[in-house]
Amino acid sequence: MNTTSQGAYRSAFKFSTQDVGTAKLIFNLRKDDAPLPLSAVTGKLILVPANGKKRVRDVTLVDKVNGIAEYVLDDEEIKMYGFFQCELVLVYSNKQAMSAHKFGFEVTQSLMDQDIAPVGEYYIDDFETLKAKIVEMYDSAIQTLEELKKKFEDLENIETKEGAQKKADAVQANVDNHLNDKKNPHSVTKSQVGLSAVTNDTQAKKVDFDKHTSDTSNPHKVTAAQVGLGNVINEKQATYAQLLTHDSNGIRHTSQVEKDKWNGSQLYKITQDNGLAxxxxxxxxxxxxxxxxxxxxxxxxxxxxxxxxxxxxxxxxxxxxxxxxxxxxxxxxxxxxxxxxxxxxxxxxxxxxxxxxxxESVEGSQAKADKALTEAKAYTDTKVSLLPSTWTTISLINGAVASPTVPLRYRTKNGGDEIQINGGFKSALGTIIASGLPEVKYPTEFLVATVGTYGYLRMDYRTNGDLYLAGGTVNSEASISKISVNATIPIS
Structure with missing residues (x-):
């Protein structure tokens, strides 16, 4: 793709944030002092406002013949006051060319879009009115002062610090007397403290209780059956450590993993037992x-x-x-x-x-590839030897007409590796204009220029030597006065 940048241009025009729906950018695109056709173009506009957040928008192609496009800033963009950096990018549908145009413009903030909070608003018609307003403000201030004085008078009735301390000391003394009263002043009962089932009897001494609990000679004559061991015989058992040693013996016991491995093993022999075929x-x-x-x-x-x-x-x-x-x-x-x-x-x-x-083996594949290459080279050498290196006029068919000044012709180049086609003609689109040209290994498509109107056409050089005018995009097919060709076609 060939990219052409037309340079950066900072425009002098400005928009206002109040230009909602009317801020329009109009582009008159020209090339070599002539309108730039936009029939096969997609236009994109890249906007970068002062906040740096890039926006990509489609432009409207108003007049494709005279190269006129436009874009109207949307409601959000017109509110982004400050300088905009912009670039108009034109991409042609043949994907072979692109044009970029950089420019800039400014959006100023309208006073209507600025928030200014007033301190106060007064509308005065004459001096007497102003005087009366000042007196009113004075009276209001005096009234406020009187209200403050009344509030300070109320504060004089508040308890002093010394008086409050005396009252607090008296309350503390009553609390201390109550705390030191050990005669159950509230008449609490044993039920209230959760001991209603306790009798007022003499209890066993702690020393006697401790002697009973330390007696290990089975003073209550408890039997094995009473503790749930009536079936246990009075013989020596293996220790827990001995049990763990036996349980972890990997030679005497197999794990579930090993059992699963044996159960999932291959039951059919695909080789001999020793692994041989x-x-x-x-x-x-x-x-x-x-x-x-x-x-x-x-x-x-x-x-x-x-x-x-x-x-x-x-x-x-x-x-x-x-x-x-x-x-x-x-x-x-x-x-x-x-x-x-x-x-x-x-x-x-x-x-x-x-x-x-x-x-196929590597040696066999290489031998066949070498054979095919030798035969292809011999075939190509034979074909190349038949091609003339001087210009030969091409005979046109199907109504195609040769240019009277430079008729369509061909010759070989680069030692016979290429065919060069040059000259002009006129023909209807979608037509085979010539046949019988030298055969090539692969078909080739190439673009040709039109004279008399803007646009482009595509031609095909087919493997059998036919020249086919496929068509393309032009402003007016009837206005084509000549189709100019200058192309090089590889033979193999």
């Missing part, structure tokens, strides 16, 4: 359908092997979907002719097998 000699490959790894001796195509060579067979089976891979064995490391790999599978629910498919 299973051995088969002279076996019919069609009968080897059990999953496993095998070494096959005396393998032959008569027994449905892919080649007459011993090797390794891998079998994967899921029900009736048997799959085989066979790798022939070779003791030579200098040649891979003996080491070949094949695959096939059995048709589901059938005794039919697909044919063996060989899996």
């Amino acid at each position: 299973k051995y088969l000699s002279g076996a019919d490959f069609n009968t080897v359908t059990d999953t496993g790894f095998y070494y096959i001796s005396s393998a032959s195509t008569a027994l449905n092997a892919p080649v007459n060579n011993n090797g390794y067979l891998m079998v994967y089976n899921y029900g009736t979907y048997a799959y085989q891979e066979y790798t022939s064995y070779s003791s030579s490391d200098t040649s891979s002719s003996g080491r070949r790999k094949f695959m096939r599978n059995k048709v589901a629910s059938s005794d039919t097998w697909t044919t063996w498919r060989e899996i």
